[in-house]
Amino acid sequence: MKIVVIGNGMVGYKFCEKILAKKLPDLHLTVFGEEPHPAYDRVHLTDWFNSSTDQLLLASSDWYAENGIQLELGDPVKYIDTTLKRVYSAKNKILDYDILIFATGSAAFVPPIPGVDKQGVFVYRTIDDLQKIRAYAKNAKSGAVIGGGLLGLEAAKALLDLGINNTSVIEFASRLLPRQIDDQGSNILKNQLAALGLQILTNKQTSEIIGEPAITGLSFKDGSTLDAEILVISAGIKPRDELARLAGLEVGERGGIVVNEKMQTSDPSIYAIGECALANQMIYGLVAPGYEMADVAIANITGTEKSFTGFDMSTKLKLIGVDVASFGDPFTSPETSTSIVFEDKFSGVYKRLNISNDGKQLLGGILVGDAADYNLLLQTCKNKLALSGNPQDLLFTNLKPGNTASAGISQLPDEAIICSCEGVSKGTICDKVTAGCETLDGIKKATKAGTCCGGCVPMVKDLINTTLSSQGKYIRNVICEHFNYSRQEIYDLIKIQHLYSFDEVLEKHGHGEGCEICKPVVASILASLWNEMILDKGNDTAQDSNDRYLANIQKGGTYSVVPRIPGGEITPEKLIIIGQIAAKYNLYTKLTGGQRIDLFGAHLVDLPYIWEELIAAGFESGHAYGKALRTVKSCVGSTWCRFGLHDSVSYAIRIEERYRGLRAPHKIKSAVSGCIRECAEAQSKDFGIIATEKGWNLYVCGNGGSKPQHAVLLASDLDSETCIKYIDRFLMFYIKTADPLTRTATWLNKLDGGIDYLRNVVVNDSLGIGDQLEAEMQQLVNNYKCEWKEVVTTPALRKRFAHFVNAPSEKDPTVQFQELRSQKKAAEWK
Amino acid sequence: MSTTSQLTATKWFLACDVTDVPTNGGVCVKYNETQIALFFFARRNEWYATQNLCPHRRQMALSRGMTGTVADEPKVACPFHKKTFSLKTGQCLSDESECSIQTYPVKIENDKVYIGIPEQE
Ligand code: SRM
Numbered sequence: 030m031k032i033v034v035i036g037n038g039m040v041g042y043k044f045c046e047k048i049l050a051k052k053l054p055d056l057h058l059t060v061f062g063e064e065p066h067p068a069y070d071r072v073h074l075t076d077w078f079n080s081s082t083d084q085l086l087l088a089s090s091d092w093y094a095e096n097g098i099q100l101e102l103g104d105p106v107k108y109i110d111t112t113l114k115r116v117y118s119a120k121n122k123i124l125d126y127d128i129l130i131f132a133t134g135s136a137a138f139v140p141p142i143p144g145v146d147k148q149g150v151f152v153y154r155t156i157d158d159l160q161k162i163r164a165y166a167k168n169a170k171s172g173a174v175i176g177g178g179l180l181g182l183e184a185a186k187a188l189l190d191l192g193i194n195n196t197s198v199i200e201f202a203s204r205l206l207p208r209q210i211d212d213q214g215s216n217i218l219k220n221q222l223a224a225l226g227l228q229i230l231t232n233k234q235t236s237e238i239i240g241e242p243a244i245t246g247l248s249f250k251d252g253s254t255l256d257a258e259i260l261v262i263s264a265g266i267k268p269r270d271e272l273a274r275l276a277g278l279e280v281g282e283r284g285g286i287v288v289n290e291k292m293q294t295s296d297p298s299i300y301a302i303g304e305c306a307l308a309n310q311m312i313y314g315l316v317a318p319g320y321e322m323a324d325v326a327i328a329n330i331t332g333t334e335k336s337f338t339g340f341d342m343s344t345k346l347k348l349i350g351v352d353v354a355s356f357g358d359p360f361t362s363p364e365t366s367t368s369i370v371f372e373d374k375f376s377g378v379y380k381r382l383n384i385s386n387d388g389k390q391l392l393g394g395i396l397v398g399d400a401a402d403y404n405l406l407l408q409t410c411k412n413k414l415a416l417s418g419n420p421q422d423l424l425f426t427n428l429k430p431g432n433t434a435s436a437g438i439s440q441l442p443d444e445a446i447i448c449s450c451e452g453v454s455k456g457t458i459c460d461k462v463t464a465g466c467e468t469l470d471g472i473k474k475a476t477k478a479g480t481c482c483g484g485c486v487p488m489v490k491d492l493i494n495t496t497l498s499s500q501g502k503y504i505r506n507v508i509c510e511h512f513n514y515s516r517q518e519i520y521d522l523i524k525i526q527h528l529y530s531f532d533e534v535l536e537k538h539g540h541g542e543g544c545e546i547c548k549p550v551v552a553s554i555l556a557s558l559w560n561e562m563i564l565d566k567g568n569d570t571a572q573d574s575n576d577r578y579l580a581n582i583q584k585g586g587t588y589s590v591v592p593r594i595p596g597g598e599i600t601p602e603k604l605i606i607i608g609q610i611a612a613k614y615n616l617y618t619k620l621t622g623g624q625r626i627d628l629f630g631a632h633l634v635d636l637p638y639i640w641e642e643l644i645a646a647g648f649e650s651g652h653a654y655g656k657a658l659r660t661v662k663s664c665v666g667s668t669w670c671r672f673g674l675h676d677s678v679s680y681a682i683r684i685e686e687r688y689r690g691l692r693a694p695h696k697i698k699s700a701v702s703g704c705i706r707e708c709a710e711a712q713s714k715d716f717g718i719i720a721t722e723k724g725w726n727l728y729v730c731g732n733g734g735s736k737p738q739h740a741v742l743l744a745s746d747l748d749s750e751t752c753i754k755y756i757d758r759f760l761m762f763y764i765k766t767a768d769p770l771t772r773t774a775t776w777l778n779k780l781d782g783g784i785d786y787l788r789n790v791v792v793n794d795s796l797g798i799g800d801q802l803e804a805e806m807q808q809l810v811n812n813y814k815c816e817w818k819e820v821v822t823t824p825a826l827r828k829r830f831a832h833f834v835n836a837p838s839e840k841d842p843t844v845q846f847q848e849l850r851s852q853k854k855a856a857e858w859k
Numbered sequence: 860m861s862t863t864s865q866l867t868a869t870k871w872f873l874a875c876d877v878t879d880v881p882t883n884g885g886v887c888v889k890y891n892e893t894q895i896a897l898f899f900f901a902r903r904n905e906w907y908a909t910q911n912l913c914p915h916r917r918q919m920a921l922s923r924g925m926t927g928t929v930a931d932e933p934k935v936a937c938p939f940h941k942k943t944f945s946l947k948t949g950q951c952l953s954d955e956s957e958c959s960i961q962t963y964p965v966k967i968e969n970d971k972v973y974i975g976i977p978e979q980e
């Protein structure tokens with residue numbers, strides 16, 4: 030069967046993937062793509078600014094070749110002869126087809142405003158658009174986006190991120206996201222966006238784009254004007270049906286290729302799927318329905334019956350920095366329903382849930398500022414679950430301890446679609462779990478759930494757990510297939526039985542050879558318990574790559590070198606030496622966010638030589654590569670600052686030197702501020718200390734990173750010794766009880782009893798283990814040695830820092846650098 | 860493409876001493892312009908060799924990866940994004956759409972490690 034696909038976008042690609050899975054014996058598949066790149070993830074288009082085209086690709090060009098797909102890129106189809114069943118491309122390729130698939134997507138809709146053709150006016154749809162926007166934005170100081178919908182806001186955020194601080198969003202309607210949220214939600218959202226630095230103008234109709242030849246501003250129907258040197262138009266989409274029109278296929282009045290429920294166009298051997306298709310008189314502007322259409326088309330092509338009957342259009346906005354979601358019917362009327370509304374202007378949260386008048390059913394809703402419950406609410410709504418208890422509780426599921434998604438998930442019917450991108454139902458997932466596929470990775474592989482946008486992953490995890498427990502399986506968070514124990518159990522076993530190497534632990538308590546999950550967990554426990562040289566006793570190969578080479582691996586395979594600079598204090602002499610070493614080994618240097626200096630781009634073979642010189646100058650390892658203590662930041666404190674209450678630098682150095690090298694389930698960071706102005710940002714650290722009139726306040730369990738959370742006050746007005754005593758206890762307790770790769774904040778969030786319990790253990794010694802925790806910490810402190818010093822002085826360890834075992838002095842010849850601002854950078858991924 | 864598989868002669872070259880390879884870990888061997896990753900599973904006393912290049916982002920890194928098993932199949936995880944590859948077949952175990960890697964036979968004689976390269980005529 031000869032199949033030709035027009036369009037290599039998201040849906041066109043998915044079609045290829047799915048039809049290959051059918052393993053048809055005589056398939057000849059050809060794909061024409063207008064864009065120069067193979068299909069990429071348009072949903073995450075904005076990520077392109079921070080990554081590369083390659084990282085967005087759904088599959089490399091090799092993939093097409095390996096699967097026997099003829100891929101013609103940069104070559105749009107120009108004409109179709111439906112009688113001869115033949116397509117003609119721009120580059121004059123002529124091809125016959127049995128089945129033709131339109132997956133031409135849509136283009137940005139540009140309203141006919143005078144001046145849209147001026148320089149500096151762009152749309153936001155392809156990588157090519159983004160390339161042009163980025164280049165042009167360099168010289169623009171003010172920007173505007175026409176359209177306050179999902180894409181418009183995304184584009185506006187992108188302009189901000191490109192450095193255009195003066196960016197406005199112009200919306201014709203009276204509110205933002207007019208199709209998703211109501212006025213009240215929009216007002217909250219507006220405030221949040223204003224805090225990000227966006228100016229929001231609603232009820233504005235643009236009458237003209239001014240400037241010659243390039244845009245300088247906009248004028249509006251109400252007579253006002255706005256300065257803008259760059260403009261992105263995001264006023265909706267227009268299906269790409271021009272080729273279909275030319276071929277005489279039926280198209281909709283307002284555009285779109287008309288299809289029946291089998292995705293067939295008016296010519297039965299031609300199908301249309303994705304954003305170009307007009308199904309049920311609707312254009313579905315999301316990927317998930319597009320994927321479903323691909324499925325339906327393939328079923329019908331291969332002789333199974335399947336219909337496309339519509340799709341839920343609930344959405345959640347990514348990226349902008351404010352959670353926004355809407356689902357079901359967000360705008361019900363009082364006749365049919367009652368809305369429960371929660372509004373907190375202070376923290377910028379708005380939630381509206383529309384409940385049927387009998388109180389039995391969730392019809393839809395809007396979430397702004399906190400969309401953590403989106404998945405569960407969406408499922409409750411889609412599956413028409415009967416609400417029990419007080420409907421109000423739905424607003425606050427996350428506030429009640431122990432009340433997680435798993436409570437509601439068991440009620441979902443088997444047909445409930447959990448992963449809407451890949452169309453995977455609850456039943457499919459549970460069946461796989463019952464059949465023995467009990468890990469997230471296993472489920473991803475077996476069903477593809479969670480492999481596209483990833484939004485359903487927490488639900489998939491919950492499903493695995495609830496299914497297992499319904500089978501009477503005791504769910505412990507066992508490490509992996511090689512150890513039938515949780516981290517805490519293994520920790521206790523290793524401690525009680527005095528085990529010192531991964532091999533011993535595997536021999537006694539595991540089976541198989543271990544893997545990339547259990548090895549680092551066990552290696553980290555060994556380090557936390559004994560604080561021995563981590564590369565000894567065969568433990569080197571059980572360490573994560575960064576720990577194994579005592580440096581962070583980077584793009585291209587070089588490493589970074591981060592010497593410890595306690596408290597961020599450094600002498601001019603030491604600064605000079607770092608500079609000299611960096612120059613000698615040709616390293617890129619940068620100040621880090623942790624108040625120290627990172628030297629990037631070191632060849633593996635150079636690492637011991639670089640460290641030898643650093644150590645000779647009095648530096649030691651900064652453990653930037655380990656799940657270990659990182660930095661203790663300091664503010665300048667009372668030695669210089671007119672507000673300083675105590676000497677925060679000296680205390681920070683003391684703390685950093687006490688806990689340096691300490692290994693833990695995840696990395697730990699700290700800071701000491703000299704007064705409540707908090708210049709060291711101690712409240713964003715795993716433990717942070719702030720000077721008070723009477724001593725120090727100790728805060729714990731904060732972090733920055735992907736999910737920032739402020740630290741909470743554990744104890745106040747402590748003297749320096751007591752403060753350290755509490756930190757000893759706190760850290761040891763965390764090390765003993767946390768799951769692998771769990772930062773202190775996440776650990777606290779899961780800890781039964783929360784901060785009150787923790788305070789009881791640490792401050793009131795409610796478990797009676799205070800002395801023990803302190804003694805254990807003191808032993809670790811006593812055992813500290815600089816790992817790099819041991820490596821450079823131990824030939825057997827040093828030998829491992831070679832790229833070629835049979836040519837130990839040679840560097841990896843494939844490593845490449847590019848120049849940037851008179852330093853080097855890693856060459857782009859291929 | 861031919862349908863009959865041709866018997867190719869294997870050329871064995873001396874890579875290193877047995878003791879040069881860390882237990883349960885890998886090293887990279889230089890063979891002309893080619894980089895080969897060599898692994899030693901101490902508990903099973905098994906040796907494997909594959910291309911050093913990880914096909915995912917084309918990084919010369921597999922020799923620095925972590926070895927292990929999944930349901931008794933020996934594998935290596937790339938240090939960059941932890942894609943895992945079977946050391947027996949070269950197949951990517953964590954991602955069906957990822958390319959396979961080339962594997963090479965290994966033999967040990969008198970505590971020396973030899974890697975077999977298919978001879979090209
Ligand atoms: C170098 C540095 C960026 C910079 O140029 O400033 C950096 C670089 C990396 N960070 Fe970071 N982080 C750096 C400060 C931070 C900070 C700011 C801070 O420490 O004050 C944060 C947020 C604060 C926090 O952690 O609470 C930060 C949050 C992260 C996270 C997210 C952690 C989280 O819990 O969400 C990761 C990922 C992880 O650890 O799993 C990460 C991971 C990484 C890694 C190790 C990613 C990797 O595995 O390759 C980067 C290594 C680069 C390299 O090759 O050395 N980095 N990273 C900073 C080094 C500080 C230092 O002196 O050691």
Ligand SMILES: Cc1cc2nc3c(=O)[nH]c(=O)nc-3n(C[C@H](O)[C@H](O)[C@H](O)COP(=O)(O)OP(=O)(O)OC[C@H]3O[C@@H](n4cnc5c(N)ncnc54)[C@H](O)[C@@H]3O)c2cc1C
Pocket residue numbers: 035036037038039040041042061062063064071072073074075104105106107132133134135153154155180183269272302303304305313314315316317319347
């Ligand atoms: C910035 C942005 C963010 C988005 N965010 C989300 C989101 O969060 N969630 C969501 O569900 N959706 C989102 N979308 C929408 C989603 O990207 C689309 O629904 C999806 O890409 C549609 O896939 P498609 O294959 O139908 O069309 P496309 O991905 O547009 O692909 C069509 C391809 O066909 C090509 N083509 C057109 N005519 C021809 C021809 N004659 N010959 C050859 N090739 C041709 C086009 O150049 C294009 O490459 C977003 C879109 C954008 C732009």
Ligand code: SF4
Pocket residue numbers: none
């Ligand atoms: S340095 Fe940190 S924030 Fe920057 S790219 Fe790396 S991990 Fe991300």
Ligand code: FES
Pocket residue numbers: 913914915916917918920937938939940941942
């Ligand atoms: S480069 Fe190997 S997994 Fe990404």
